Amino acid sequence: WAVLLLVHLLLLYFVVTRRSRSKNDPPLDKGLIPWLGHALEFGQDAAKFLSRMKRKHGDIFTVRAAGRYVTVLLDPHSYDPVIHNQDSLDFHRYAQVLMERIFLLQLPNYQPDKEKAVMKQHFLGKNLSALNSTVSKHMHNLLKTEMPQNQKDWKEDGLFNLSYSLLFKVGYLTLFAGEQSSDSSHLAVVYEEFKKFDGLLTKLARGTLKSADEKKTAQSVRQRLWRLLAPAALTGGLGSTPWLDGYRQVLKEEGADDEMQARALLLQLWATQGNVGPAAFWLLGYLLTNPEALAAVKTEMEALRLPPLDSSVSTPVLDSALDETLRLTAAPFITREVLQDTPLHMADGQQFVLRKGDRLCLFPLISPQMDPEIYQEPQKYKFNRFLNEDGSVKKDFYKGGKRLKYYNMPWGAGLNGCMGKEVAITTLKQFTYMILTQYDLELCNPRAQIPAVDVSRYGYGMVQPEGDLLVRYKPKK
Numbered sequence: 274w275a276v277l278l279l280v281h282l283l284l285l286y287f288v289v290t291r292r293s294r295s296k297n298d299p300p301l302d303k304g305l306i307p308w309l310g311h312a313l314e315f316g317q318d319a320a321k322f323l324s325r326m327k328r329k330h331g332d333i334f335t336v337r338a339a340g341r342y343v344t345v346l347l348d349p350h351s352y353d354p355v356i357h358n359q360d361s362l363d364f365h366r367y368a369q370v371l372m373e374r375i376f377l378l379q380l381p382n383y384q385p386d387k388e389k390a391v392m393k394q395h396f397l398g399k400n401l402s403a404l405n406s407t408v409s410k411h412m413h414n415l416l417k418t419e420m421p422q423n424q425k426d427w428k429e430d431g432l433f434n435l436s437y438s439l440l441f442k443v444g445y446l447t448l449f450a451g452e453q454s455s456d457s458s459h460l461a462v463v464y465e466e467f468k469k470f471d472g473l474l475t476k477l478a479r480g481t482l483k484s485a486d487e488k489k490t491a492q493s494v495r496q497r498l499w500r501l502l503a504p505a506a507l508t509g510g511l512g513s514t515p516w517l518d519g520y521r522q523v524l525k526e527e528g529a530d531d532e533m534q535a536r537a538l539l540l541q542l543w544a545t546q547g548n549v550g551p552a553a554f555w556l557l558g559y560l561l562t563n564p565e566a567l568a569a570v571k572t573e574m575e576a577l578r579l580p581p582l583d584s585s586v587s588t589p590v591l592d593s594a595l596d597e598t599l600r601l602t603a604a605p606f607i608t609r610e611v612l613q614d615t616p617l618h619m620a621d622g623q624q625f626v627l628r629k630g631d632r633l634c635l636f637p638l639i640s641p642q643m644d645p646e647i648y649q650e651p652q653k654y655k656f657n658r659f660l661n662e663d664g665s666v667k668k669d670f671y672k673g674g675k676r677l678k679y680y681n682m683p684w685g686a687g688l689n690g691c692m693g694k695e696v697a698i699t700t701l702k703q704f705t706y707m708i709l710t711q712y713d714l715e716l717c718n719p720r721a722q723i724p725a726v727d728v729s730r731y732g733y734g735m736v737q738p739e740g741d742l743l744v745r746y747k748p749k750k
């Protein structure tokens with residue numbers, strides 16, 4: 274029996290590890306564990322794992338992870354053909370896998386193009402300035418209630434908590450709940466539940482929730498959020514917004530019942546609100562821990578007129594400080610499913626074929642964003658990295674002597690890049706402006722450093738800190 278079992282196990286091993294590299298394939302690294310391959314190391318700290326693979330194999334390689342083969346491309350000069358090849362490299366299939374895994378969302382008649390059209394209508398073009406004004410109004414009102422002007426003494430808080438809670442509420446009011454719902458206890462409940470959900474997000478995405486307790490928490494927090502976002506809860510007196518009405522209409526056309534609509538809204542709550550708060554934390558955190566940067570930003574702000582700080586207001590110093598923040602802390606994977614064998618011509622002349630059924634993954638954090646060939650001392654925060662000596666915006670960055678089209682990619686790229694980029698930038702600038710001009714804000718410990726990154730979040734948009742940065746604030750006299 275033992276021998277038979279061993280033979281079966283060996284056969285199984287050969288079946289599941291059968292794939293070998295053919296001449297058109299990128300270097301193949303299956304890892305030692307059958308089926309699982311590199312999944313654990315990949316999930317624990319993607320930046321560390323992929324940097325190790327890059328040192329071993331170069332700018333392109335295929336790794337096995339949990340039964341899937343993922344080709345990772347890390348040469349920004351070669352990103353363009355991949356980002357624009359929508360026929361063979363599909364964005365939506367993997368997005369649907371995550372929709373189901375994280376949000377338990379299945380749309381009977383999913384129509385991504387229609388969904389996109391609604392986002393475009395409300396987040397870009399002529400409606401953008403109305404959206405920016407709504408953001409500005411909610412931010413102003415929330416600052417008044419959450420950080421009141423009559424507060425006399427210093428108040429302490431974690432900067433991450435302060436930034437995330439305030440901007441989440443601003444975004445939730447702007448896109449989901451509308452005017453009627455600025456009831457602060459409702460806002461606090463939605464935020465608290467969302468934070469719990471956000472804490473489990475990467476485990477949900479990877480299917481690595483461990484204990485029964487964790488699984489139960491994930492399910493109950495999702496259910497509470499679905500209830501809070503259910504059509505009846507939002508329209509029944511709590512309010513709505515133009516974007517939400519448009520999006521709901523598409524959901525109905527997609528055949529989503531009330532339950533699925535609530536699940537879809539949780540997905541949108543995460544897509545639209547999961548990144549801005551963390552980005553504001555890193556921006557203010559880097560400014561507070563770099564006095565020269567803070568002074569330069571404040572000097573620029575003194576000359577500004579009143580908000581909203583949309584793209585018509587020139588703020589090159591703040592823009593550069595923000596771009597530098599995002600360079601260090603925006604870490605999305607750009608993932609595509611390979612629908613058919615697809616030739617890939619690398620900028621350096623190498624040619625490969627991407628295999629049908631594999632997944633392709635770009636990880637711009639490693640290159641361009643943290644690439645020492647492009648940025649000197651890439652780990653260091655330099656607020657003026659995106660400024661020329663004459664104070665104009667710097668857009669020319671080079672790798673291998675060739676100018677880069679993609680030198681910073683916090684928003685992804687191409688047709689599936691971030692639809693909310695403009696409103697996100699205005700929100701971040703506005704928030705920084707209001708906090709720095711209306712409040713005295715300082716580190717509780719003047720020698721405190723920016724916290725380390727929670728490395729398990731690489732791949733899912735903005736990273737978050739391990740712990741928080743303690744600050745104190747009071748309204749300016």
Ligand code: HEM
Binds near residue numbers: 690
């Ligand atoms: C700092 C803040 C933000 C960052 C760093 C960010 C980043 C990104 C990235 C990298 C993607 C592409 C994802 C992919 O390729 O899989 C994306 C997609 C998207 N973002 Fe953002 N985002 C931010 C804020 C926002 C905001 C405020 C909104 C809405 C108001 C928004 C709406 C969207 C939408 C709708 C998509 C999906 C586009 C599609 O399906 O093709 N984002 N975002």
